[in-house]
Amino acid sequence: MRATITELALQMRDESPAEIKDDVSTMVDSIIAMDKVFSDNNYDLTAMARIEDVRNTMDAISSDPKVVEAKQRYSAFMEKNCGPLSQ
Numbered sequence: 120m121r122a123t124i125t126e127l128a129l130q131m132r133d134e135s136p137a138e139i140k141d142d143v144s145t146m147v148d149s150i151i152a153m154d155k156v157f158s159d160n161n162y163d164l165t166a167m168a169r170i171e172d173v174r175n176t177m178d179a180i181s182s183d184p185k186v187v188e189a190k191q192r193y194s195a196f197m198e199k200n201c202g203p204l205s206q
Contacts (some may be wrong), residue, residue: 125154139196142189149186151179 127187128147135143156176160167167173180186 124189139193142192143190144191145185148191149180149183152180156180 121134128150132140132143132147157167160170160173167177
C-alpha cells in the first residue's frame with residue numbers, strides 16, 4: 120500500500136518531537152488545506168492554474184505568516200539536530 124503525502128504528513132505530525140510539534144502541526148494543516156483545494160479541483164493542475172480563486176487560495180495558504188514562521192523554526196530545528204539541510 121502506498122501512503123499519500125497527506126498520510127505521511129499526518130504521521131510526521133503525530134511522531135514529531137514535542138519541541139516542534141506545534142510547528143509541524145501548523146505545516147501539516149497547510150498541507151491538508153492545499154490537498155482539499157487539489158481534491159476539490161480533481162487534481163487537475165492545468166485547470167487549477169487557470170482559476171484565479173484557486174491560485175489566490177493556494178498562495179494564501181503557502182504565504183500565511185504562521186506557516187512561513189513554522190517552516191523557518193522547523194528548518195532551524197532540523198539543521199540543529201540533523202545537520203545541514205542542503206550541501
